[in-house]
Amino acid sequence: MASRASYRDRALVIRTYDFGEADRIVVLLTRCHGLVRAVAKGVRKTRSRFGSRIQPFVDLDVQLYPGRNLATITAADTVGYFASRIIEDFERYAAGCAVLETAERLAYAEQGSALFDATSAALADLQRADSHPTLVLDAFILRATEQAGWGVSLFDCANCQAPGPHRAFNAALGGAVCSACRPLGSADVDPETLHVMWLLQHGHPAETEAVAEVHRLTTAHLQWHLEAALKSLRIMEQA
Known part of the structure; x- marks a missing residue:
């Protein structure tokens, strides 16, 4: 089976919760793909590349890789900060x-x-x-x-x-x-x-x-x- 292609979209962080030792599950409202549940791997580590950006009241430009149950966030850039x-x-x-x-x-x-x-x-x-x-x-x-x-x-x-x-x-x-x-x-x-x-x-x-x-x-x-x-x-x- 061919793997599904990753995609980029604008997204608002709706809510998050911790998963495992360093990951975080993120519920995103995206502009073009509706509601997406994704995992942000390693974001709770102090050296995470984008951990501080993935929080409610932040408008993101995210790169998502589709998975069977959860997408994976591979990149996240801040577009707007409403907090x-x-x-x-x-x-x-x-x-x-x-x-x-x-x-x-x-x-x-x-x-x-x-x-x-x-x-x-x-x-x-x-x-x-x-x-x-x-x-x-x-x-x-x-x-x-x-x-x-x-x-x-x-x-x-x-x-x-x-x-x-x-x-x-x-x-x-x-x-x-x-x-x-x-x-x-x-x-x-x-x-x-x-x-x-x-x-x-x-x-x-x-x-x-x-x-x-x-x-x-x-x-x-x-x-x-x-x-x-x-x-x-x-x-x-x-x-």
Whole structure:
């Protein structure tokens, strides 16, 4: 059987864990090959050529050699370093971890380069001193889920498409719902909150005093589709 050719790709480090005495398993979100699990051999040795580069919040240009279960990282060059400011602030760090975990979960929807680009943009936004970490995360979730085909309706009724604005939100039905379609358990919501979410979803700047409500509705939408809670979101609650 012919061996598979190695390839080069841009990659974001999602998470890592130690393997053996000196190796490290790395989960990468690549630009062209989706989610890749790889081994970085010998990176925990002090003389490793690229050990310090292979860590979360780093954008890499990596050379990967495909294997049966794991690829092997044979080269890694730093393209962007997002860790500054993020790792110095707990709220930004928690939001950054949630961005990476969300990206990992959404990668199974095979979004190609769009998810990589959206994740990189969110990490860059978290570095900005004037950005609100929670709103950066929520904007990322709203845009990334829309790219994955799970877009949330924030003006028209998600059930009957009656034009809004509406005053209720139901994650199971897909977002805003009118008074006629509203099922039990729907959340009461200020239409202005839904407008802020629409702005975030479409890449527009938004400021609001209802950050907590925007985040609550956005994460409810995400977790409904993922059918599971994210560990990093529980960390954010401690911020």
